[in-house]
Amino acid sequence: MLRSGAVxxxxxxxxxxxAVRPASAVGEDSWPMQRFDxxxxxxxxxxxxxxxxxxxxTAMTAPAGxxxxxxxxxxxxxxxxxxxxxxxxxxxxxxxxxxTNEIADQQVVPELVETDLLVCRSVDGPTYxxxxxxxxxxxxxxxxxxxxxxYAGGAEWFAPTVDGRVVAGRATAEEFRWTADIEGIGFRPAxxxxxxxxxTVAGVAPEDVNLESPNEMDASGRLYAIDRSDGSVVxxxxxxxxxxxxxxxxxxxxxxxxxxxxxxxxxxETGDEQWTFTGKGGFNAAVAVTDNAVLAGNDDGxxxxxxxxSGDQFAQAGIGERVRGAPVVLGRxxxxxxxxxxxxxxxxxxxxxxxxxxTDAPVRSLTAGDEHVVVGSTERCYVIGPSSxxxxxxxxxxxxxxxxxxxxxxxxxxGFLTNDPDSELSFLDDPVTLTWAGIAVSIVGIVMQLIGEQx
Amino acid sequence: MARGLxxxxxxxxxxxFLASGAIIYFGDTPSPELLGAPLLVFGAFVVAMGWYVHLVxxxxxxxxxxxxxxxxxxxxxxxxxxxxxxxxxxxxxxxxFLMFFTTQPYVYPMGAxxxxxxxxxxxxxxxxxNSLTTYYITTERVINSFRLLSLVxxxxxxxxxxxxxxxxxxIESLVGVGNxxxxxxxxxxxxxxxxxxxxxxxxxxELRGTxxxxx
Numbered sequence: 001m002l003r004s005g006a007v008x009x010x011x012x013x014x015x016x017x018x019a020v021r022p023a024s025a026v027g028e029d030s031w032p033m034q035r036f037d038x039x040x041x042x043x044x045x046x047x048x049x050x051x052x053x054x055x056x057x058t059a060m061t062a063p064a065g066x067x068x069x070x071x072x073x074x075x076x077x078x079x080x081x082x083x084x085x086x087x088x089x090x091x092x093x094x095x096x097x098x099x100t101n102e103i104a105d106q107q108v109v110p111e112l113v114e115t116d117l118l119v120c121r122s123v124d125g126p127t128y129x130x131x132x133x134x135x136x137x138x139x140x141x142x143x144x145x146x147x148x149x150x151y152a153g154g155a156e157w158f159a160p161t162v163d164g165r166v167v168a169g170r171a172t173a174e175e176f177r178w179t180a181d182i183e184g185i186g187f188r189p190a191x192x193x194x195x196x197x198x199x200t201v202a203g204v205a206p207e208d209v210n211l212e213s214p215n216e217m218d219a220s221g222r223l224y225a226i227d228r229s230d231g232s233v234v235x236x237x238x239x240x241x242x243x244x245x246x247x248x249x250x251x252x253x254x255x256x257x258x259x260x261x262x263x264x265x266x267x268x269e270t271g272d273e274q275w276t277f278t279g280k281g282g283f284n285a286a287v288a289v290t291d292n293a294v295l296a297g298n299d300d301g302x303x304x305x306x307x308x309x310s311g312d313q314f315a316q317a318g319i320g321e322r323v324r325g326a327p328v329v330l331g332r333x334x335x336x337x338x339x340x341x342x343x344x345x346x347x348x349x350x351x352x353x354x355x356x357x358x359t360d361a362p363v364r365s366l367t368a369g370d371e372h373v374v375v376g377s378t379e380r381c382y383v384i385g386p387s388s389x390x391x392x393x394x395x396x397x398x399x400x401x402x403x404x405x406x407x408x409x410x411x412x413x414x415g416f417l418t419n420d421p422d423s424e425l426s427f428l429d430d431p432v433t434l435t436w437a438g439i440a441v442s443i444v445g446i447v448m449q450l451i452g453e454q455x
Numbered sequence: 456m457a458r459g460l461x462x463x464x465x466x467x468x469x470x471x472f473l474a475s476g477a478i479i480y481f482g483d484t485p486s487p488e489l490l491g492a493p494l495l496v497f498g499a500f501v502v503a504m505g506w507y508v509h510l511v512x513x514x515x516x517x518x519x520x521x522x523x524x525x526x527x528x529x530x531x532x533x534x535x536x537x538x539x540x541x542x543x544x545x546x547x548x549x550x551x552f553l554m555f556f557t558t559q560p561y562v563y564p565m566g567a568x569x570x571x572x573x574x575x576x577x578x579x580x581x582x583x584x585n586s587l588t589t590y591y592i593t594t595e596r597v598i599n600s601f602r603l604l605s606l607v608x609x610x611x612x613x614x615x616x617x618x619x620x621x622x623x624x625x626i627e628s629l630v631g632v633g634n635x636x637x638x639x640x641x642x643x644x645x646x647x648x649x650x651x652x653x654x655x656x657x658x659x660x661e662l663r664g665t666x667x668x669x670x
Contacts, residue, residue, distance in 0.1 A: 416560055416561045417560055417562055418560050431487070431490055431565075432489045432490050432492075432493075434565050434568075435493045435494070436492075436493045438493075438565070438572050439493040439494070439497045442572050442573075442576040443496075443497065443500050445576060445580075446504070446576055446579065446580045449580050449584075450580065450584070453584050453607070454605070
């Protein structure tokens, strides 16, 4: 049952066709980089979506930050703790934490997996290369301070910096391939063909960047198309409002969500604006791009389905609270998170809500694949899977009542005799009832004894 | 007022329960909030009962008959209850550790919790009853005075005493205290158990000596 009374109005968000899987995908069902592919489309047409019986696999205290998702590869989720500067690997099936590496003092975000490597970037600047099996840092790149990392595959990466540059490199080479001079602080680039596209916020100092309330910044926005081979600026667009989320590019069209409530599409070749869609609030979540639609969450409490060609809205999901858990799409299932502490799964075939999952705080990060969804709220990271899997116990609307957190902040399901939910005496799985029973017996016993002494 | 400071010590004993219960119930912890409620209730119960025991009047001295004299007055020692409370702590700490810092099945933390809670509860109970109990040996009677809600006084006349038996539980042996059962031979109603006294053997011998001199 919908906690928020969310409704889908207008036409369904029906999709068709396929998208190209990224070359760096390490498995049939992986989410190998932020926003899934170099173009930041967040659309995996072949992924296996969790369509029902959403159940908590694990939940750990690992707050998520703005504008970053998680990664999936080979049955492992790579998540981050925005407060601790740590990166954590979680087994999707068991929910067990495989390793944790507290890399830096500031937020470190897993940006991509490539073969047996996990590449992460710190807000503080450095890019770290980790061994995916052990979590050990095997290399550190001296990228300047900045947000996010763009990736084109083939070990070719692009790092925006807070001092108005984009630096490009390959693998762990110490020398940058090129440096592009742009204006403003850039966010995760999108790559398509021989160009990269990056949005910036100009006119604001790095320490004044406000990702929570971008409109409070006295700044303007820029969108750049940069030649991938030499870093030269091909075209540039200026906008009075700012956008602090990554742009997306697909099939010759660049999509720029902005905090002033506009979502604009540009010709990737020329930079000409093709259409602008205006929501009632700011677009402060990255968009997902399918073959025929741009799916964009808005602060007005709606998830808009916008026709890619015309820019017209053809559907919307009304939630009522800000949609800042950027949408991701697997096949014909869309997932997104909201500030009403919930994640929703929508069928793009008929617009029905397949399930919703209640978190403990506003949702900021989402990744899906292998019939699992990894959700990051401002408090915790959840791995959600089908109830038929191992070590389950959660419910569709709020996680497992018999889930218990360990001292490491990891939450797993516990049984009475064993942790198997089907074990004997599973009806005794509630620690509250057991504790009440013990305390009640003790108090009654003491009182009875005292009365016995009295008589 | 009862002997010792049962209110104070009960409050001290309740602090871990009240603190952990408050943290779980009111704080932002991963444990279910309601898990803090029974801990708070138990802590509050211990505090309330402790202060009731503390403030309730201790049993008054018995009124003596003509030519009757008090030979000895004993209070139960608190060694045994303290030993039980001490023994309970490792179990309770183990229960907390297993509950909150591991994902072991509930049977393990709950098993430790039940054992720890049993030892703690019996320890506290004994502590309170000992605080409210006084034994008298007079030239004519053995008297057990207890007062919780109202005064309860049991006595066995010296001339009716048929047996004086000593007993010690393992914990009592460990801490050097014992119990003395004074039986009249007139049924259970005419029997006094002097519990948790130091030098139980000496006290029993003193009692037997009184009987011989009477005889």
